[in-house]
Amino acid sequence: MRAGLLTAVLVVSIAGTAWSQGASPSYTVVGDAIPKPLADKPGDAARGRAIVANRSVGLCLLCHSGPIPEERFQGTLAPSFAGAGGRWSVAQLRLRIVDGSRLNPDTIMPPYYRTTGLQRVAKPFEGKTILTAEQIEDVVAYLATLKE
Amino acid sequence: MALALLPAVFAASFAMAQAGADRAGADKRRSGYQDMGVALQKMQDDDTANPGMLFVQLGQQLWAKPAGANNKACADCHSLADMKGVAARYPAMSKDGDKPIDLEGRIRLCRTVNQQAEPLATESRELLSLAAFVANQSRGLPITPPADPRLAPFREQGAAIYERRQGQLNLSCAICHDDNAGKKLAGVTIPEAHPTGYPLYRLEWQALGSLKRRLRNCLIGIRAEAYPYDAVEYVALEIYLMDRARGMVFESPGVRP
Numbered sequence: 001m002r003a004g005l006l007t008a009v010l011v012v013s014i015a016g017t018a019w020s021q022g023a024s025p026s027y028t029v030v031g032d033a034i035p036k037p038l039a040d041k042p043g044d045a046a047r048g049r050a051i052v053a054n055r056s057v058g059l060c061l062l063c064h065s066g067p068i069p070e071e072r073f074q075g076t077l078a079p080s081f082a083g084a085g086g087r088w089s090v091a092q093l094r095l096r097i098v099d100g101s102r103l104n105p106d107t108i109m110p111p112y113y114r115t116t117g118l119q120r121v122a123k124p125f126e127g128k129t130i131l132t133a134e135q136i137e138d139v140v141a142y143l144a145t146l147k148e
Numbered sequence: 149m150a151l152a153l154l155p156a157v158f159a160a161s162f163a164m165a166q167a168g169a170d171r172a173g174a175d176k177r178r179s180g181y182q183d184m185g186v187a188l189q190k191m192q193d194d195d196t197a198n199p200g201m202l203f204v205q206l207g208q209q210l211w212a213k214p215a216g217a218n219n220k221a222c223a224d225c226h227s228l229a230d231m232k233g234v235a236a237r238y239p240a241m242s243k244d245g246d247k248p249i250d251l252e253g254r255i256r257l258c259r260t261v262n263q264q265a266e267p268l269a270t271e272s273r274e275l276l277s278l279a280a281f282v283a284n285q286s287r288g289l290p291i292t293p294p295a296d297p298r299l300a301p302f303r304e305q306g307a308a309i310y311e312r313r314q315g316q317l318n319l320s321c322a323i324c325h326d327d328n329a330g331k332k333l334a335g336v337t338i339p340e341a342h343p344t345g346y347p348l349y350r351l352e353w354q355a356l357g358s359l360k361r362r363l364r365n366c367l368i369g370i371r372a373e374a375y376p377y378d379a380v381e382y383v384a385l386e387i388y389l390m391d392r393a394r395g396m397v398f399e400s401p402g403v404r405p
Contacts, residue, residue, distance in 0.1 A: 055334060059317070062334045073335025077328050101318075108328070110317040118318055122373045123318040 013122035025113060025129065032103055033091035038113070048142025051135055052081070058131070058139065063108070067146065077108065085144040093140045098129075112136060176398060180339040180404055183330070192345075192403040200280060200349040200401025203273075203356045207281025211272060216265025222278070225262065228285060235283035236398040237292050239383050239390070241299065248302050248383050252279050252358055270377045276356045280347050283400035291344065299387055304379070306388030309381055315372030321385075336405065342393040343386065345402015352405065357396045359386055 027034050037043070051058040053068050060066070065074040066081030084093065095102065100109035111118075112130040129140065172340060191197045214221045232349050239250040242257065249257065252270070260267050268275040293299070310321040324333065325341035332338070346359040353361075360382045367374045375381045 074332070075334055076332040077324075079336075108319065108323050110319065118316060119312065120314045120373045121316045122368070122371045124369045128316070130316060 025115075027098060027113070027134065029095060029102060030091075032095060033089065034094040034098060035091045038094070038098070038136055039137045040052050041134060042136070043134075043137030043139070043141030045141040048138035048140070049133075051131070051139050052142060057135075059110075060139075062131050081143060081146050083146060084107070084147040086148055088143075090140055090144050094136065095141050097136055097139060152392060175395070177342060177393070178330075178340050179342055179344040179396060179399065181210055181344065181402065183337045183339055184403075184405055186371055188351075188405060192399070192401075198349070198401060198403055200347070200403060203280040203347070203349075204279045204284045204401060206273070207277035207284075210278050211281055215342040216259070216263035218262070218264050220263055222258070229281050233286050233289055233292070235279075235400060236286040236289045237294050239299075239387050240294055241296055246298075247380055248299055248387060250358075250360070250383050250386050251282060252276075252360070253383070255279055255282070271361055276347050276354060276358065279358070280356060280401050283347060283398075286398045289388055289398050290395050291398050293340070293387070293390050293394055302384045303387045303391055305381070306384035306386070309385055310388055315367070315370035317370040319370045321366065321369060341389060342396055343389045344396050345399040345404070347400060348402035348404055350404045356401065359389075372402060 025038070027038055028036060049068070052060045052066060054069050055061055055071075060081075061068065061071050061074045063075040063077040064079065064081055065076065068074075088096065096109070098113040099111040100107040101111060110130060113133070113136055115127050115129055182391055191199075195201045211222045214224070235251050238254065239248045240254075241247075242249045242254070254274060256268050256270075259265050259311050268278070313320045313323075321341065324338050329338050329340045329366065343359045343362075346362070349356050350362075360377070363382055363385055364374045
């Protein structure tokens with residue numbers, strides 16, 4: 001039990017070290033999209049909705065609005081999610097969340113899956129992406145359901 | 149007679165003074181005061197309802213209370229009339245040093261050097277109360293940063309920090325408070341970053357707080373490493389922000405959501 005816990009801690013800290021020293025997690029951009037999913041497991045739209053609605057996990061509703069009526073205080077800095085799944089393909093949505101600056105260097109959209117090129121990141125977040133690969137797949141799956 | 153009274157009537161209420169300025173179309177800048185609801189504006193305007201006034205009263209008591217090895221009170225050296233306008237022009241260069249200090253920094257320095265008393269902790273009730281009392285002497289005056297050339301490099305440093313993206317969310321002050329001011333962040337109107345009312349009472353804090361505390365909030369919000377409390381970066385930002393707000397009405401103690 002104790003040894004098992006120690007191993008888990010070691011794995012986490014090694015992974016953390018590797019991440020903070022290395023480049024951002026890898027993916028391949030094709031055109032304005034990332035065709036291949038970031039994670040092995042397919043995204044779950046219900047989990048994605050919960051991430052989007054959570055203002056300390058997804059943070060999405062700070063700037064965006066969306067068809068999530070139980071969240072009353074939403075943002076007006078960025079487009080509504082309504083119809084996002086009609087406007088963009090799954091692959092296009094993926095790149096816009098992973099690193100929108102690859103499409104528009106002046107974007108205010110935070111890069112959700114990038115750890116490099118950032119300044120003065122607070123210690124607890126250093127070397128970490130805003131969302132994990134699995135979480136991004138969940139959010140993509142949710143947004144894809146918003147056809148209108 | 150009626151004409152002579154008119155300016156006094158306008159000056160009596162900050163809200164009315166601002167409305168007058170709006171009508172004239174002279175100044176498009178907005179204090180956070182103008183972006184909050186009428187109920188909060190009334191709370192700020194009414195000294196019996198403004199929670200910041202409790203700190204001003206405590207500050208008034210501390211102002212007269214002797215402290216430290218020299219057993220001197222602030223009032224033993226400073227006349228209250230001399231405090232008029234001070235908060236509306238700070239930060240300024242410290243008398244002896246080569247660094248600028250803000251109003252809280254000036255009070256802390258006076259406390260240890262002149263009164264030879266125990267230092268006042270950053271954001272402590274005592275320090276904020278003294279700052280609020282001094283700041284209140286400038287209420288209604290225009291913000292008037294000094295024309296001291298030694299401040300220029302720090303103002304530029306502040307401007308650079310303001311424009312620079314930081315933190316895991318990769319945002320700058322300017323992205324929100326210039327480019328998107330007036331829009332809603334999670335339902336709350338983004339203000340134009342004019343430090344018109346500090347120290348001020350924020351309902352979110354349930355407390356009086358300094359501009360420095362507000363700056364730290366933003367840094368933590370964008371998941372950037374907050375500067376240490378005594379960092380010159382805060383004072384540099386304060387200098388830059390006060391310069392942008394030059395001529396706006398100083399409101400301390402402000403009330404904000």
